[in-house]
Amino acid sequence: MALLDYFLRKKDKPATTASKAKERLQIIVAHERNSRNKQPDYLPQLTEDILAVLRKYIKVSDESFSINLDNKDGNLNVLELNIELHDEQGKG
């Protein structure tokens, strides 16, 4: 009965699952935003420049090209380029 529940309700309720969800989300979202913003300002322009040079020699679509700057162990930066070549390209 609701009336009984009311009187038997514990004074200090445990944390609700919703508040747990919020707490977990705040932590993970803040973490992910940090790693997103870590990308240096020059990266978009660098991407454009590299693509321009590549396109002098081979056909590269925007989709088959990716660039990534990774920070490994905090003291080693790795610039990673991925260029997908189609079969008939890159031979000549």
Place this chain on the structure above:
Amino acid sequence: MARIIVVTSGKGGVGKTTSSAAIGLGLALKGNKVVLIDFDIGLRNLDLIMGCERRVVYDFVNVINGEATLNQALIKDKRVSSLSVLPASQTRDKDALTKENVGKVLEELGKTFDFIICDSPAGIEAGAMMALYYADEAIVTTNPEVSSVRDSDRILGMLASRSRRAELGLEPIKEHLLLTRYSPKRVADGEMLSVEDVEDILSIPLLGVIPESQAVLKASNAGEPVILDTESDAGQAYQDVIDRLLGDTVDFRFLQTEKKSIFSRIFGG
């Protein structure tokens, strides 16, 4: 100038297509010329929600490949003449859409329509990127649930870095939060993230809150966007979204559980 609005989310199944259909139809009912584009290449579904699946002859990819003109591919809505649908293709050709050819189609549509609503596929692959690339505004559809909120935040990151506006250094995409499948009772019971929780985490302006509603499934069963069900809570909540998109200030509804009477408080139920 047409307003290009992408309906996006990252996560699948949160209500992008339902919302696109309701918002497109709602804007058209207010006298705007609206085109709804299904960007989910390979998994066409907007046509089904709009109830025009048997009238699809040509699709988005046909237009891009020059196999049909835009006018041949656009399906005019039978309920509202100022609304058209551009269906997705069903053949999986992931390279069909490029920035260049999508840009051309949008430019052409912009000449006749006031609103271009882009229904994004789930995920963060090429199709989703293409749907958001040209957007002026984004409706980030989110369920009050951890994975959906996290994915929405990732999409916000994409909007800020991978869109045309970001690349050209223009004014950023205007972001709107649309919270769907909201259950005030579960929020009151501490089982569901509240509107304020999600706003806190994503920190973007709230456009609307659509309550969890049986009307949504009924609407998709019938191919009648839920905004046409004016009796339903979800239909009314979408109507408020339309008013806000058109610049009105409307109070948020359906955020509280109905007040229980003294009788039911004492005797339960």
